[in-house]
Every structure is written in structure tokens, then in C-alpha cells.
Amino acid sequence: MMRSRPENRRLVQATTLFLASVGVFAWAVSALVTSDEARGLLWPNDINLWLATLLGGTAEVNAAGVRTPSVTLLPVFLSVFSISGVAIAAAWFRCRRLGQPQRNLRIANALMTSSYALLIGSAWWLVWLVGSIGAAGVLQFAAGVLPLWLMLSIAFVVWVWLDALLFVPTSGPDVAQLSGRTAFSLMVMFAAAWAAVSFWMNYRLYENLLIPHGDSAMYEEHLWNVWHGKGFRSYLDQGLFLGEHIQVIHLLLLPLHMLWPSHLLLEMAESAALASCSIPIYCIAKRHSKDATAAAMVGIAWLFFFPMHFLDIAIDQKTFRPIVLGLPFLFWLIDLVERGRFGLAALCLVLALSAKEDMALITFPLMLVMGMLALRRRRKIVKSGEEQSGEPRRPLETDRKAEWWCFGMAAFSVLYLLAVVLVVIPAFRAGAAVHYSRYFGDLGRSPRELIQTTITHPAKVLTQIFSLRTLLYGVTFLGPLAFLPLRRVFLLAAGVLTFVMLSLIQLGDGSLPPIPYHHFHAPLLPVLFWAAAVALSRFRNGSAASAALLVLLCCLFTSLPASTTPLGLTFWSTESPFSRTALYTLSDRAMLERAAMVNRVVEQIPPSARVASTDYIHTRLTHCERSYDYSGYVRAVNNYQKGVPPDTDYIVIDTGHRYSEIRRPEDVPELQADDPEWRLLPDTTNGHFLVLERRK
Template sequence: MSNFLQRSPLMLLGMLLFQFAVVCVAIVITLENALLAERFFSVDLWKRVVELSGGRFQQLPTGPTAVASLPGACLLAAVWTLGPPLLAAGWGRFRSAESTADHFESAAVVGAKFSVPLAVLCLAWMMSWGLDYVAINWPFAVAVALAGSFHGVIALPGPRRDELAQPKKATIWPVWGAILLSMAIWTAMNWGLWYSLRLPHGDSAMYEEHLWNFLHGKGFRSYLDQGLFLGEHIQVVHVLLIPVYSFFPSHLTLELCESLALASTAWPAYRISRRHLGRDAAKWIAWATLLYFPMHYLDIAIDLKTFRPIAFGIPAVMWGIDCLERKRWGWMAVCFAIALSAKEDYAIILAPLGGWIIVNAWWNRQSEKPVGRRREMLIGAALAVFATVYLAVVVKWAIPWFRGGETVHYARYFEEFGETPVEILTNMVRRPGTLVGKLLTPVSIALGLQLVVPVSAWRSWSRLLIAAPLFVLLCLNELQQNMPGHIRPAHHFHAPLIPVILWAACFPGGGRQSEEENGQHALAASKYCFSLALGTCLIFSLSPLGIGFWDPGSAMSWNRLYVPDERAEQFAKIPPLIPESARVASTDFVHPRFTHYDRSYDYSDYPRKVSDYLPKVPDDTDYIVLDFAHPYSAVRRPEDVRELNESPEKWEVVPIETQGLFLVLKRIPPQQAEDSGDR
């Protein structure tokens, strides 16, 4: 490519001008449209960026409108366009035996190529073509363009001249250092949510209540559940944490374990990619795994839900795949069993994985001994059959048995196709038009791109096909399709897809004539993967690498979520007033602090079995703790409290000053309540 450009300097100039024009237009469009700007910034930061770039706001009858500065946009576009090639050229001068011009040209070409998706969306926006698709995918196209800038810098400079003849020292510390750093960051974020009272009990801290109640003879459940938790999911993997939890019985222990599990996914990814790409390339794949933002949403999901047992299935499947490639069938079975214990959803990828094993064994029959090939095909068939039967038994019989015969609760996520799993599957087959229509929505396309592109997983399409059945269900899931706010895989439903996608990313794709060319191509492909992971992480991640983490006006900024405020300080006065032998009903975000009490009930309007499915607290409740300031509170003042309005003779207000942020009620003993009523 560089030789071609050296003979055609006009081509190089054309590519630079193309990228400059695309970036400049994209900056103007983004800054002048609140719909697009809010996908990157809070309103306050958007206004600051407009003003700092020389733009202004003017008042129109429809409201304030931003007017971007063309000189400011041109300056930003010039820095974006020329910065990476100049950095690559300067870096290459000291690190590589190649010429400075080669690095400049190559980085310019990469930047132009990665700007093509953004150019297409710019054109579509200006022509008003498919604006829904454009608006949803706009931040993703910007992320890809950013990735091109990173790739232009990191992918090109080779070893320094005096290093060419030196033997390489193999070390795993760059990988383990990144794993430990990621674990520390994710743990700190989760603990920050806990200490700042931002961590919900439902779908998060309730799993710690499972372990506490299980160890204290109350059953494997929280009091949110309509019975035993197995009536919700066959999800018991967190029981494996009991040896650690017994010594440190706290929800913080579970958060640490989950962060470690997610971060450790990079190690089997490293082992697998080292086998196929080489040691140097594997390092970049491992780093890309840690930057893969869909996995970040398993650490902190929608509504700030943190601990989810389904996350433990990700490293389990990755280790199982590593064992599969090494033909360690026993250990593979153990890993996949752990994954199934993380949630029954993993059966939806293990069944097609079994089919893949069969096809792969047949495809490579010339290089396999007949006995080994037959064994591999039998193992694949056994996995496919077992996973299918397991899923059918769990969904059709096991979960309904624990629910008193009711169908699984998540059937309602697909209610457009029916009310029961059998009815849903039947209607999917009978109504292919509706099915295809769901797969081609802007949300479905955006989700597909956001899952696959950040680690360039398309290079191994046969492995990606393993994920197809579950991805179809993800696209049909009405919770995911109707998710408020920006479209991204912020729920937990995509968790089983992650190990399959990461596995596909461990392959360079294509073939080269020589071993040296294969090695160079593998290294380039892995850096390409890393660049995409980094670019998308900047736009979409909640971690310190994401824009939103540092945006002071964002609801996801560090100072709003992870630093205890007055609300947390005032709440600290409450637990000492309530004996641990009490039965406490509390609102969601303070509920996690009462899971070690005799009973810990949910205070909400949601019908619970422990409340006879009525809008009340259980009859044996001793205390009620109300958080007036949490984000979803339906009760904001004492006058709105149900118990004080409907049965004031049964409850008394505990005198404690919390600046109006909390209210604590104590049940009046029955005899005292009767005496009060007589008077």
C-alpha cells in the first residue's frame, strides 16, 4: 500500500482530505443536534464543548439551538486527521527500521478506511435517509473512526533497529497486570456504589441474601422471591462462593469475586489466541477482552445492578473452550456444568457448540485419526443433546415446579409470540415475517454491531454462528428492544454470547503463504481488535475509560455514583437503632443493608408472596425504613406513607434526624396499639 501511495501522492492527499471532511461534517452535525449530542455528552458538557469550539447557542421559538463554529470544527478535524499519522511517523522514527514516510502513509490510510462508516451515516443524515438507524448507530460509527486513529498509531511501528537481533523475552505480566488492574477498578466501582447507597437489592444484592439465608436455614431464597429462587432460574453458581463468603459474609465479597471472574476471562482468551495467533498477538487480544464494553455491562448493568451470577458463566465457557481445543474432555464438561449452573441460558449456546464440534471434526477428518475423530463427534453430539434436553427440562418442568405450576416468568418478554415457551417457539416458526421484522429493527442491528465489531469477531463466522440462536432471542426480547435511553447491551441477557464472540476474535482469518506472513498478519489483526475495543470503550463504557465517567453532568459520572454523599452519611445513623433480630421492610437501595437481619422484606407496590400479593408489608414486620431520596422512590414525604395513612395506630415514627431523607417506622406492640385505639 505504501509503495502505491509513494507513486501516487495525490491518493494520499485525497485520503487525508476525505477523512478531514468526514470528521469535520460529523463534528458539526453532532454539535448542532441535541439528539446526537446527548449520545456522547450530558447537556452541560455539550454546551461547554460547543462554546469551547467557538460555537454559540441561539434562541428559537422551539427552544435554544446550537450553532457550531466551522473554523473550530475544522481545527478539531485537522487534529483528528493529522495527529495519528504524525504520531506514527515520530514513533516509527525511533522504534522501527522502516521509513517515517511509510508510517505516516499507513496511518493515514487506516484513518481514512475507518472513517467510511461515519461518512455513510453523515450522507444519510444530510439526505434524511433512515434517520432512526443513523441516530442509533451514530456513536458507534464515531467510535469506529476513533479506533482507526488508535490503530494507525499502534499497529505500524515495528521493533527498534537495535532490538531486531535480540531474542524476545516471553512474559505474562503485561496480561496479568491488566487483569489485576481491571479487577481493582471494577471492584472499586462496585464498592463505591455500595457505600454511596446506589446499589439496588433486586437482581443484585438479593443474591447475597440467598447465601445468607441458605447458611442460616431459611432456604435458598431472598424474600423478594415468590418462594425458593429456583422458581425464577436454575441459577446456583454463587453457592460455590460459600467457602469464601463464610469467612467474609458481606455483599462486598461477592462483588470482588465477580469482578475477579470477569477480569480473569482475559486469561483463557490469551491462551486460546496464543495457540492460534502467537504470543505477541495474544497479548493484544487479552487486553481487548478487558476493554470489551459489553462485558463491562455484566459488572454494572442497567439500573446499576452489579452482582449477577450469570457473569460467572463467561470465564467458565472460555475455560471450557480452551479445554475443548486441547481435547481435555473431562475438564471441558466440568467448565460447561459450571456455566449451566450460572443460568440455564448457557444451554442455548452449548447446544449449537456441540453441533460445531461435530462439523469441525468432520471438516478436519483428513488430519484426524479415525478413532479421535469419532470420539470428538460423539462428544459433540452428547453436548448438543444434553444441552437441548437440559434447557427443555428446566423451562418446561423444573422452574414451573418451583413456581407452583406457573410458566417461567421470562416468557412475558416474548409475549408478541405467545404466553408459553412452546407457543412462543411455534409462532416463531409459523410467522417468519414477524420474526425477520424483529431482526431488522434499528435496535437489533445496533446490538449486533455493538456485540461483534468491538473485537472484530467476524473473522471466524463459523464460531459466530454458534451465537445465532441466542442472538435471535435477544432481538425478540421486548425488555431489550424497549430499553429506555441509548441502545446498548446494558442488560444481562447477552452474557452467554460473550465467550463465543471472544473465541471468534481469537482467530486472524484468512491464510498467508509463509509462517512469517502469518505471524505479521496475526499481530496486525490482534492490534486491529484492540483498537476497536478501545474506541468503542471510550464511547460506551461506564468505566474510567468512558466519557460518561468523567462527564460532570452525566448521571453516570464518578462524583455522582461512587462518592458517598449526605444521603449515605445520614443513613449511617439508622442501622444502630434496629436490632438484628428484627424483621425489616425497606425500600430498594437501602434494602441491601438489612439482609443479615432476621427477615429482610421489600417495601414497594410490587405484589410479593410474603405479603399475600397485597400492597402491604408482611404482617410480622417490626420496622419499616423508607428512603425518600433514592431515584425510584414513589414516596417522598411522610404524608405519603401508606402505613401512616391507613393504620396509624399500628406504627410510630422513630425519632431520628436525617434531614428529611429517611423515615423509620416501628410497629407498636398489639396490646399498646389496642390501648391507644380505646383511648
């Protein structure tokens, strides 16, 4: 009796394990879909009900009148098995040209690998169980890591079968390999589509009057005031904006703004800037991987990377930050230094630093790392004698020049940061410390206090750095990149200062970590993608494209529960406050009517007037003579007193925005005096806005 071949036995074992793992995964999915606690971490309830129905379940109404899913194991198992069967059949057909032993072994390996991934993904309940019985910090970590855990497991399974389907070792051409021009063109098409969708979302928020003035539309006010001779300022506060940040990069848009004086110009520029980062990513990845297909996939992965999405539209709908305009220059800085183009690199460095002084926290260690790489490369050339062998890979003089240039720019970055934080910004603040020192909570409220705490209470600082929240940040940034940057740990050292700063930031009540839902992590992203792109050089014989495909899939799948763009399931919900109907297409009739009344308000305010207004409507009044803030904040422009500056001509109150405490004329403090100096103009907006005029 003939004994079965090893590859056949392995195929049978792999099939058995795969069937068992599919059963375990089907149980885990059904438990997740029906778990009241866990499913809210992934997607809204209506999306969960839709998924339950898709998996063969039903929706039931509980005693509280809430629709909840009911899912049994068998239909989920059949659904997962059917999808898996299609993948297996396609891979089997694709490998038909291989010999039977090689084909069986290839399919068996894919089955075994995907089985392990399904079993790991099925262990989500262990993560949640450990978190639920632990302290609050453990629970927060478990809640943050659970969506990534699940999505990365699914992405890995999909990658296993796409890899088996696309990257088949044959003597003929591989259909997965594209020409350089085709790969680049495909990536540019994705970037253009992303920029168009991004601008549409920002445009709809603006039209729906949902973009705040502070930290968003006030930057357009800077441009308007500059070319109207009022200085580089917003009237939110006294003095020039340089007392807040040395952040002037948006002044590059001034010529265009004179042709199209609109906040939407800035939104379009930001969308284009983020999308354009795909191009230097492609250049870096192609140079290191020698594979255009892999480079294009990493470039597209940038567009799917959900921490980047919050740079475009933050969790609080702040849509424009000038620091984003500096990201392309930071990417190009890396690319140009690697190519030895130091003149253009110096220009990119200056432009990156002009985006915000925070950029120096990246450019300093980045230049150190790149200088040390050049030094190591030169020493290796000298030691091996490659320079005298005839054809060195890189001239020795270029590396020597790179060393001096990089170390010089690192020193420049340090001096620039110290000068800005300790001298320049305080000079515009009458000697006061930079305002964002208070972001670090009890660690200190000024640079001096922060340094003092670090020296006198180092354990207090180290405890916050080496915490579960910091670990969650690391997983959040590295998980969507399939942890590929860890293959180039030395390059990641370029982001250590920024990452430590992110770990120390304390905002609000701590219920929602600031990372990656705001903009603080922006300078770190080029370092992460640089490390991922360089890591592709570790893969040979066409495997770089396979590794890049894994990165692309991880970015795509982790966006499903985390992103608020159309890539995320939340966008398609009808219940979430971040859905398309809540923010972009507006299903609420009152919010639609409020947005339609904006022009009626603007028509009542003369351009020569000095107007104080609440947020949101404030974004449409920045082209007046002066545009003050009307809120509970005390401002320097009013000598830190409540009310409005004495030269104010009009007050405009948005009664429908989320933070409004004034809903009716009776709630307006200026109308409560016995002899008020303000009069309420006739209502033309159905009560959505109140317009007050100072009596003559």
C-alpha cells in the first residue's frame, strides 16, 4: 500500500484546522455582533444590525424598545465558509500551472496561515474580558485595541489568499506586477479621488455651517486681514498671531486668496496637500524596493491610513490646520536628502518649519538619523574599499556632504525651536509662556515647569510615558502599517521626541485620548511611512509587492471601524453623530433651514461694521472691519472682561449650534438691562439667528 505524499498529508491537516478555525471564528463573530458592550466599540447599532442581517441573523426588539440582533452559529459559519471557499477555489485555479505537489503545498500553507489568523482574531473576547476586570486604564486600552485586533486579523486572512492568488511563482510574467508608469498613474488616480472626496466633505461642512472659527476658519481671516492691511492676525485675541504659533505657511496661499477670498480655498489646499503626499512616498518606496507596484500600494495605503484622516477633519470638525500644509515638504525633505539634492532639501526644511514650530521636534532627530545613516554608509564604503573597486553605489563625497548637511540642519532645528519657544512667541505675548504648555496637565504649565518636573520628579514623567495609553498609541500608528516600520527601528528613532510629546499630552477629562483624533500627531506620520517604505528593501524576489499589499489591506480594514470618512462604517450610519446624514447631507430639517439662513444674516451686517458673533456663524463674518468672538471666553481684545469690546456695532448669535446657551431673545444678557444699549433687529431667519445692533 502506497503511503500518501507529505504535501497531501499537510493539505488534509491544514483543511481540518481551517474548518475548525472557521467554526471558532463564526462563534466569535456571532458573539461580537450580539454583545451590547463590545459592538459599540466597532460601529453604531444600525450598522451592527445590518451586519447581523447580512450574516443570516434577525433584528429583535427588546423590553426597552431597542432593536437588537439575534444571530445563530450555523448561518455565520456558512457565510464565512462560503467566502473562504470562493477564495480557496480562486487560488487553486490560479495555481493550476504549478505541479500538483507544489500547488498542494502552497494551498496548505495558505490554509494553515489563515487558520492561525482566524484563531487569533477569535480571541477578541479575551482582550475584552481582561479589560473589563482590570482597572480603568486597562479597560481603555482594551477598548482601543479591540477594533485594531479584529481588523488586522481579518486583513491578514484576506492578504494570505490575495497573495496566493496574485503572486504565483511562475516562469511567465506575474499579473500582479505593473509597469512603473501604470502603477504611478493608478496611484495618482486614487490620490485625486481621495482629494475630491475630502474637499466634498469639507465643502459640505462649510455649507452646513458646521466648521468652527477658532482653530479652523480663523486662518482664512489671517489672509484677509493681511492683504487688507490689518496685519497677520485674527480678532479672536489681541495682537498678531505670532504670539500663538510661528505658523506662516498658509501665507503662501495669499495670491490665490486674492482671486478667491474664501475659506474653501484653504480646505482645497489642505485636501490637495494630504493627497499629494502619496507621490514622495511612492518615490521613496520605489527607490528602496525597486518595485513600482509595491511603491504604488504603499502610496495608496497612505490614503487609507485612518490617523491621517483626522488631520483633514478632526473629531470636533476642525477642518483646517496649517501644519498639514507642511507634510508634503517633510516627505520631500526625506526624499531629497536620500537623493543628495541638498539645495531643494533646505527649501523643504524651511517650508516645513514654517508650518509650525512643532516640526522642529521631527526635523532635529530626523536630520540626526539621516546624518548617521550617511556616516555609516561612508564608513562601510571606506572599509570595504568599494570606492576603489570601480563603480561605487554612491559617491563617497555625497555621503560626506550629507553628513555635514544633516548634522548642520539638526543643529539649526534645535536652535530654531529654542528661539521660537523661549524668545519669539513670548515676545509677542508680553513675556508670557507659550499657551500650549498647559496641554501637559500637572506636569507643568510652562517650559520651565516641565523641565523642573522632569528633573525633580522623573518617575512622574516616566510613568506617563511608559503607560498603557502610550502602548495604545504605538499600536494605533503601527498596526495599520502591519508593524512593518519595526523592521527599521533606527529610522523610527526620528520620531521619538514627537511620540514622547504625544504621550505626555493631557486634554479634557481623559475619556477620549487626543491621539489620533486631532492634529498633534501630524509630524510623526512621514517618519512612519519612511520607515515602512525603507523596510520594503528587506523583501526580495518580488515579495516587496506582497508586503506592500499587506500594508494596504491593514490600512483599509482598520479604517472600517475607525475612520469617519466614506472608508469607515460610521459614515454610512444613520445614528452616529459623525455620519453623513448628521454632518454632510443633513437629514435634520432644522439644521438644513439654519444653514439656508446664513446669507440673510450676512446681508444685514455692513462690511465696514465691527461685529461680535458666536462660533460657526463667525466663519461668515471674518471679512468685516473687525470680527470679535461672542462667547463665555474672556478675551484680551476686551481686556479680559465679559461681554463685547466697546467698539462693537453688531452682535450675531447662532441659536442652533451645539454649544449655544442662548436660544431665545430672553436669554441674551445685553437685552436684560433696564435701558439696553442694544436693540434686536427684526427676525428674518425663523429664530435660527439673533442679530443685535448698538443703538446710535
